[in-house]
Amino acid sequence: MDDKYWDEECETMPRGKLEQLQLRRLKKTLINVYENVKFYKEKLDESGVDPYNFKSLDEIEKIPFTTKDDLRVNYPFGLFAKPMNKVIRIHSSSGTTGNPVVDGYTKNDIAVWGSIVARQLYSVGVRESDIIQNSYGYGLFTGGLGLHYGGELLGSTVIPVSGGNTERQLKIMSDYSSTVICCTPSYSLYIAEVGRELGVDFSKLPLKLGVLGAEPWTDEMRREIEERLKIDAVDIYGLSEVMGPGVSLECLYKSGLHIAEDHFLAEIVDPKTGKKLPPGKHGEIVLTSLTKEAMPLLRYRTKDLSALNINTCKCGRTHARMAKPMGRADDMLIIRGVNVFPSQIEEVLMKIKDIEPHYLIVVERKNYLDNIEVWVEVSEDIFSEKMNGLENFESSIEHKLYSAIGIRMNVKLKEPKTIKRSIGKAKRVIDKRKGETL
Amino acid sequence: MPVKQLTVFLENKAGRLAEVARILKKQNINLQGFSTTEARDYGILRMLVSDVEKSRESLREAGFTTHVADVICVKVVDKPGELSNILDTLSAERINIDYVYVIAGTRIVLSVSDIKKAEDILLKNNIQLCN
Numbered sequence: 153m154d155d156k157y158w159d160e161e162c163e164t165m166p167r168g169k170l171e172q173l174q175l176r177r178l179k180k181t182l183i184n185v186y187e188n189v190k191f192y193k194e195k196l197d198e199s200g201v202d203p204y205n206f207k208s209l210d211e212i213e214k215i216p217f218t219t220k221d222d223l224r225v226n227y228p229f230g231l232f233a234k235p236m237n238k239v240i241r242i243h244s245s246s247g248t249t250g251n252p253v254v255d256g257y258t259k260n261d262i263a264v265w266g267s268i269v270a271r272q273l274y275s276v277g278v279r280e281s282d283i284i285q286n287s288y289g290y291g292l293f294t295g296g297l298g299l300h301y302g303g304e305l306l307g308s309t310v311i312p313v314s315g316g317n318t319e320r321q322l323k324i325m326s327d328y329s330s331t332v333i334c335c336t337p338s339y340s341l342y343i344a345e346v347g348r349e350l351g352v353d354f355s356k357l358p359l360k361l362g363v364l365g366a367e368p369w370t371d372e373m374r375r376e377i378e379e380r381l382k383i384d385a386v387d388i389y390g391l392s393e394v395m396g397p398g399v400s401l402e403c404l405y406k407s408g409l410h411i412a413e414d415h416f417l418a419e420i421v422d423p424k425t426g427k428k429l430p431p432g433k434h435g436e437i438v439l440t441s442l443t444k445e446a447m448p449l450l451r452y453r454t455k456d457l458s459a460l461n462i463n464t465c466k467c468g469r470t471h472a473r474m475a476k477p478m479g480r481a482d483d484m485l486i487i488r489g490v491n492v493f494p495s496q497i498e499e500v501l502m503k504i505k506d507i508e509p510h511y512l513i514v515v516e517r518k519n520y521l522d523n524i525e526v527w528v529e530v531s532e533d534i535f536s537e538k539m540n541g542l543e544n545f546e547s548s549i550e551h552k553l554y555s556a557i558g559i560r561m562n563v564k565l566k567e568p569k570t571i572k573r574s575i576g577k578a579k580r581v582i583d584k585r586k587g588e589t590l
Numbered sequence: 591m592p593v594k595q596l597t598v599f600l601e602n603k604a605g606r607l608a609e610v611a612r613i614l615k616k617q618n619i620n621l622q623g624f625s626t627t628e629a630r631d632y633g634i635l636r637m638l639v640s641d642v643e644k645s646r647e648s649l650r651e652a653g654f655t656t657h658v659a660d661v662i663c664v665k666v667v668d669k670p671g672e673l674s675n676i677l678d679t680l681s682a683e684r685i686n687i688d689y690v691y692v693i694a695g696t697r698i699v700l701s702v703s704d705i706k707k708a709e710d711i712l713l714k715n716n717i718q719l720c721n
């Protein structure tokens with residue numbers, strides 16, 4: 153067995169020492185934004201935080217949050233702390249709901265990002281001899297290049313195949329003997345589905361690991377993916393606002409995602425009041441950059457919901473673990489006054505034997521009442537010539553959803569492939585109340 | 591001997607049954623008879639075809655969910671009282687019928703609780719089974 157750690161000293165650093173490192177780096181970051189970003193200078197002055205006299209991590213609670221709206225108002229480069237001649241890369245979101253969210257990177261930011269991702273890939277057993285099929289989209293989206301630089305720095309072979317063209321993905325996977333696949337969990341399922349149709353036997357392929365992220369997914373979905381592709385599947389988390397993939401990654405114990413705490417300061421706050429919550433409590437993740445140069449963010453409201461665990465992991469790492477994100481605060485549906493997360497529905501569905509891992513949630517208002525439909529595809533595993541077989545299947549799902557979530561949903565049985573497959577982030581909810589259409 | 595019935599899951603929307611018929615036509619498969627049953631948003635199509643495996647393969651390829659089950663096919667003489675005789679024969683032996691439908695050539699397709707027993711009884715009563 154080779155070394156367990158990429159950087160043992162850092163990965164197993166006692167928390168006291170880690171916090172000292174965070175404080176040093178936070179202070180440097182505060183000075184950088186105070187001197188170079190008008191938006192932050194004003195915010196820090198207003199809240200009475202003196203970057204030159206910042207003494208303890210607890211003081212961070214005095215710093216106001218940064219929100220996505222702040223990023224949009226300062227579009228495109230208003231929050232950059234470095235002049236453009238020091239910025240070597242720009243990434244941004246698609247901007248489907250307004251101005252895109254932009255992030256910039258210095259040469260050092262790109263190097264740091266690569267080293268974080270390399271260290272994380274190493275922690276899940278990826279080595280120089282591995283062949284990484286990187287099926288995240290390359291381009292403005294951070295997924296493709298983020299994993300790419302990390303994999304190369306580690307010394308593995310990176311195949312920059314990007315998303316889409318699933319038959320080619322399968323050919324490459326088989327011909328080039330890929331051992332690792334990086335993509336969204338929903339796309340990994342689609343690859344599995346097309347593979348099954350083409351007669352691919354995944355147990356005979358060298359593929360052993362999936363580094364999956366960019367959308368929330370449940371443990372039940374993980375089991376389905378692992379079973380279908382015959383791999384270990386780990387969750388990678390990140391957001392383009394603070395860097396991209398690599399903010400955190402699960403280790404092979406799959407009991408929370410280790411945050412790269414030497415580069416990010418993570419807090420959990422109550423999404424309503426903004427009050428900081430102690431470890432173990434569920435709330436919204438708030439991230440502060442500790443080493444980012446081009447566009448550091450202070451207390452960024454990610455809207456992702458999770459909880460922190462600061463106990464040392466079985467893998468030996470001391471960096472805090474965040475619970476698998478159950479979704480974004482934005483994803484929460486309010487159905488007849490009840491809060492429902494799509495991930496709760498997924499959890500129920502994926503526990504049902506023989507159900508296909510593709511589903512769609514359709515919400516609309518009929519006669520002033522919220523109505524929620526859950527679309528599920530009928531596979532040959534559950535289909536027979538008996539009508540009551542289907543009716544029982546339908547009503548048993550409805551019953552399970554009701555007992556787990558507490559509201560009535562109508563299950564709609566659909567023909568195979570009716571639900572759109574995704575090569576990137578899956579769209580699981582159509583909310584007609586917001587004008588969305590099928 | 592039981593015959594193989596092909597069943598297809600259909601969403602309740604325009605053109606789905608037509609699509610199945612088109613696929614069978616293209617493969618030059620003869621449809622001996624069929625029935626449909628509908629629920630709220632979907633239905634199932636049960637049919638006897640000249641080539642079950644070929645039909646199933648082409649339908650699967652087109653993305654349909656299919657199922658093959660054993661049923662009994664009985665020749666019914668085209669005169670008053672014949673159906674009654676057949677049904678009485680079965681009910682006298684407490685054989686339950688899940689569904690029944692008529693197909694070409696005055697034949698009926700029966701799905702029953704006990705195929706073997708039903709066949710024996712029908713044959714014993716000189717009722718003709720079709721393959």
